[in-house]
Amino acid sequence: MARKKQYHWGIIDKAKNKLIGRTGFIQWNLEHERTEIGFALSRLYWNQGIITEATRLIIEYGFTHLGFNRIEGRCSYNNAGSARAMEKLGMKWEGILRGQLKMKGEFVDQRMYAILRDDFDSVNNSSTL
Numbered sequence: 653m654a655r656k657k658q659y660h661w662g663i664i665d666k667a668k669n670k671l672i673g674r675t676g677f678i679q680w681n682l683e684h685e686r687t688e689i690g691f692a693l694s695r696l697y698w699n700q701g702i703i704t705e706a707t708r709l710i711i712e713y714g715f716t717h718l719g720f721n722r723i724e725g726r727c728s729y730n731n732a733g734s735a736r737a738m739e740k741l742g743m744k745w746e747g748i749l750r751g752q753l754k755m756k757g758e759f760v761d762q763r764m765y766a767i768l769r770d771d772f773d774s775v776n777n778s779s780t781l
């Protein structure tokens with residue numbers, strides 16, 4: 653299968669000068685001005701707000717510099733940390749994609765989240781009032 657083009661930004665532990673994770677755009681559709689985020693972080697650093705902080709910048713960049721209208725995110729149904737991170741990013745839960753992935757021979761459901769440019773603008777405009 654052909655490799656997909658993706659854009660990732662590395663997340664660094666500055667004190668240790670060590671790469672600890674990544675966040676970025678894992679696919680996009682320019683005709684519909686839509687993209688999807690994906691992220692991962694070393695377990696040692698979980699639950700410190702790192703992915704939320706880094707991905708907030710990616711989302712801002714996607715809306716203000718790349719001109720996207722919709723930014724999606726998906727995670728396995730049981731991935732509570734990832735779901736919570738997307739909620740903290742202002743993404744709205746849109747439903748369940750049933751049997752979306754085949755993992756270790758089992759079909760698993762995914763949660764679908766998204767944020768629209770209008771959602772992003774309304775939060776940012778109200779926070780600067």
Ligand SMILES: CC(C)(COP(=O)(O)OP(=O)(O)OC[C@H]1O[C@@H](n2cnc3c(N)ncnc32)[C@H](O)[C@@H]1OP(=O)(O)O)[C@@H](O)C(=O)NCCC(=O)NCCS
Pocket residue numbers: 690691692693694697698699700701702703704705726727728731732733734736737
């Ligand atoms: C998912 C992941 C990227 C989150 O990164 P992170 O930096 O820990 O995320 P944040 O700290 O910004 O936010 C995580 C939130 O989930 C919450 N959380 C974590 N595990 C949870 C659980 N089992 N149940 C409920 N909430 C949970 C945290 O408390 C935090 O919320 P809070 O700030 O309100 O307390 C990281 O855990 C990871 O790399 N997991 C493995 C790879 C992965 O799942 N990638 C995503 C695939 S889409």
